Amino acid sequence: MTLYDLGWNARFEAEFADCLSKGWQPARLVRDNKISYGARLGDGAEMEVALGGAVYHEAATDAELPAVGDWVALEIGDDGNEYDAVIRARLTRQTCLSRKAPGKSTEEQVLAANVDVVFVITEAGQDFNLRRMERYFAILQRSGARSVVLLNKSDLYSDEENQVAKAKLCDLNPNVEVHITSALESAGVDVLRSYLKSGVTIALIGSSGVGKSSLINQLLGQEFLWTGEVNGVTGKGMHTTTARELILLPGGGMLIDNPGIREVQMWTDAKTLKESFSDFDHIARDCLFHNCKHGSDRGCAIQAALKAGTLSKERFANYLKLDEELEKLRKRRKKRQLTISRRIRRELKSKGEKYSRKYDVD
Structure with missing residues (x-):
């Protein structure tokens, strides 16, 4: 077995060049054990590995943490913990x-x-x-x-x-x-x-x-x-x-x-949603106005297609539902980001005031 049998390619190899100079080894994650990962090396050996502190702290969200299928850089050796190696970096995902x-x-x-x-x-x-x-x-x-x-x-x-x-x-x-x-x-x-x-x-x-x-x-x-x-x-x-x-x-x-999926909630953007419903986009190009909302707008090609029966009403209703779902998600994410930003500013301000008081006393 080689790394290429595990999905390794020239793009990953080029990105890994800096890691190689540090003595780290490439491996693919085959299992997520919640507190550790199963990783497979190019020779077929599998080992239990821990997540390095830098990788954990640099991840802004859980989605940026290593996941099954990811390629990672491992530092192998006895560093005093119970695992065989530590994940020092995650390579950029191809998909x-x-x-x-x-x-x-x-x-x-x-x-x-x-x-x-x-x-x-x-x-x-x-x-x-x-x-x-x-x-x-x-x-x-x-x-x-x-x-x-x-x-x-x-x-x-x-x-x-x-x-x-x-x-x-x-x-x-x-x-x-x-x-x-x-x-x-x-x-x-x-x-x-x-x-x-x-x-x-x-x-x-x-x-x-x-x-x-x-x-x-x-x-x-x-x-x-x-x-x-x-x-x-x-x-x-x-x-x-x-x-x-x-x-x-x-x-x-x-x-x-993957475990059975009972809840297929969207994580995409408006552009990708339109690409997924490309038939709508082709019809919408014939709308009289470029900013048509596809409701009661004059000259709406989508509404004309719905009346003519050439466009499914159920499919269009689902598109509107998914679009609304994405908009709500966008607003919630924006609100959450603002909350986090305010919290960080308050903490920095508090630390600055403490430092100033200490400096004044000294």
Whole structure:
């Protein structure tokens, strides 16, 4: 095994040059243990590593801390602590899959770093929700990774139901590849394997109970992950994956498994949202006014398309909802930043007054 088998490339190598001169070694984070990390070196060795103080204090937010999939610089040696090495730096991410942290937080939550392909797992039945898929597509647009949808559990539905669901997804986003799979019957799993090769990292995301763990077991050729039952009443699955982990696959490539996502909250910007809804942007170019709000404005091409039925009312309503959600998040983040700035100014002022009093006395 080499670093390149783990996803190393010329860009990372160039950035690591300064770290190399300090005697540090490159490694990829494969597990987040909350108080430590699992890291894999180029020779395949795995070790438990601690987060260095400088890296921790230089991170302005939790999203800037190392995450599974990140490349880091390790200082290896006995420094008196219980870990094998210390993380001294995190390399710039090539791609980053993230969402707004669950709850009322205004923080970004990183789901996976340096991922090449992201597979969104869903099914043609109870989990199928076009509005939720629009949310997924928006966060995937920002990630920089290639996007693929797997309609899993195809054995539970008729060919017609699976094909109708696939057609709806293709209409929703023509740029996203959609495949029909069944982990139970091993149908379509070869399609998933076709994306994998040495050095390529994929990530699987989706609701609980859509068969992510079963697909991973198929890729590994063994029962590596426990698979759970779906609640017969709610149609929701249990969280069989409880922590993010980067798994080396026997046929080459790597996979980052994520716990089931029940809350797909946006973490993007207005520009990326528009790119995700590019069909709206094309229509909006025909609006009479460049600053059209797409409401009751005269000459609005969007409203004309809605009346003509060439634009989905449900899709447009969801776009407005997501846009409003982003605006609220922007305002909350701005308010939080102002609060932090005021607190810092007060602390600096207080320290300055204490210093002045001490100086006057002396």
